[in-house]
Amino acid sequence: MSVTEALVTRNVTYSAEVLSRGGLAAKGTQKVAVVACMDSRLDVFAALGLTPGEAHVIRNAGGLVTEDTIRSLAISQRLMGTEEIILIHHTGCGMLSFTDDELCSALEAETGARPAWAPGSFTDLADSVRQSIARIKASPFIPRTDAVRGFVLNLATGRLEEVDTVEA
Amino acid sequence: MSVTEALVTRNVTYSAEVLSRGGLAAKGTQKVAVVACMDSRLDVFAALGLTPGEAHVIRNAGGLVTEDTIRSLAISQRLMGTEEIILIHHTGCGMLSFTDDELCSALEAETGARPAWAPGSFTDLADSVRQSIARIKASPFIPRTDAVRGFVLNLATGRLEEVDTVEA
Numbered sequence: 211m212s213v214t215e216a217l218v219t220r221n222v223t224y225s226a227e228v229l230s231r232g233g234l235a236a237k238g239t240q241k242v243a244v245v246a247c248m249d250s251r252l253d254v255f256a257a258l259g260l261t262p263g264e265a266h267v268i269r270n271a272g273g274l275v276t277e278d279t280i281r282s283l284a285i286s287q288r289l290m291g292t293e294e295i296i297l298i299h300h301t302g303c304g305m306l307s308f309t310d311d312e313l314c315s316a317l318e319a320e321t322g323a324r325p326a327w328a329p330g331s332f333t334d335l336a337d338s339v340r341q342s343i344a345r346i347k348a349s350p351f352i353p354r355t356d357a358v359r360g361f362v363l364n365l366a367t368g369r370l371e372e373v374d375t376v377e378a
Numbered sequence: 379m380s381v382t383e384a385l386v387t388r389n390v391t392y393s394a395e396v397l398s399r400g401g402l403a404a405k406g407t408q409k410v411a412v413v414a415c416m417d418s419r420l421d422v423f424a425a426l427g428l429t430p431g432e433a434h435v436i437r438n439a440g441g442l443v444t445e446d447t448i449r450s451l452a453i454s455q456r457l458m459g460t461e462e463i464i465l466i467h468h469t470g471c472g473m474l475s476f477t478d479d480e481l482c483s484a485l486e487a488e489t490g491a492r493p494a495w496a497p498g499s500f501t502d503l504a505d506s507v508r509q510s511i512a513r514i515k516a517s518p519f520i521p522r523t524d525a526v527r528g529f530v531l532n533l534a535t536g537r538l539e540e541v542d543t544v545e546a
Contacts, residue, residue, distance in 0.1 A: 220427025228536025259388025271450040278446035282439040321518040350489040368396025
């Protein structure tokens with residue numbers, strides 16, 4: 211059985227539970243958008259104690275603020291009213307384990323094409339969080355940038371450690 | 379108290395639980411990557427019965443396959459060994475409630491600038507899923523495209539309904 215098939219089977223149990231509480235249709239307060247890494251060990255709902263309806267969750271390789279993250283955040287704030295942003299990187303991130311040039315060269319060798327996108331690898335978690343915060347603040351399309359905070363989730367403890375963003 | 383502060387407080391409870399099970403550092407099988415909408419009602423871990431270490435989770439406004447999604451999927455498959463992809467859109471998606479031109483014109487009127495990105499609104503959930511699957515299959519950078527399946531999560535029931543992708 212494929213993993214996908216196994217997960218679809220688990221969804222039947224979830225569905226029974228959702229039906230017992232009358233569905234998920236009601237939106238909550240939705241005042242915050244979370245931008246986090248796609249890492250398989252990071253359960254954003256669990257780590258923040260979220261309940262359905264509370265927060266938009268945007269995730270990608272690294273938890274970076276890319277152009278697509280700006281698109282999602284612009285929609286989140288302008289059309290759906292969120293006001294705060296939480297960025298989450300984490301210890302042991304795969305993005306620390308290669309360089310952009312290594313991946314691009316491997317892709318080019320295998321496919322004959324070099325990607326138009328930068329892979330986004332980084333060498334320092336806190337610096338990457340600070341760069342992502344700077345990208346949000348630099349975008350004209352994100353109206354609320356006064357409540358943007360960045361964290362590194364320590365996988366050994368599950369604890370969110372805030373990144374110091376005070377400028378030197 | 380800001381919502382962010384409340385969520386950081388809830389993280390303390392999560393951390394105690396993570397510590398009691400020895401941390402999150404162990405990676406699991408990681409054979410699947412999930413691409414889902416950022417919607418606040420969608421708890422991907424719960425909906426698929428995921429445990430930490432099982433699946434990469436990529437999320438954005440709409441659950442679309444954008445260039446940044448291709449970046450994340452390429453890293454997921456080539457560097458971290460995932461082989462299957464699950465796409466999840468959902469009923470009542472906000473992306474059905476506006477047009478790209480409406481949002482771009484509003485942004486331009488307010489900021490003086492028109493975004494370089496397309497907002498990605500759509501009018502049909504199944505069509506959008508099919509378009510996202512087609513983008514994955516068209517990318518030279520995603521090596522495994524034989525196990526890509528698309529679903530619409532019904533928010534009334536919590537049930538994943540598979541999108542028919544058989545070509546006409």
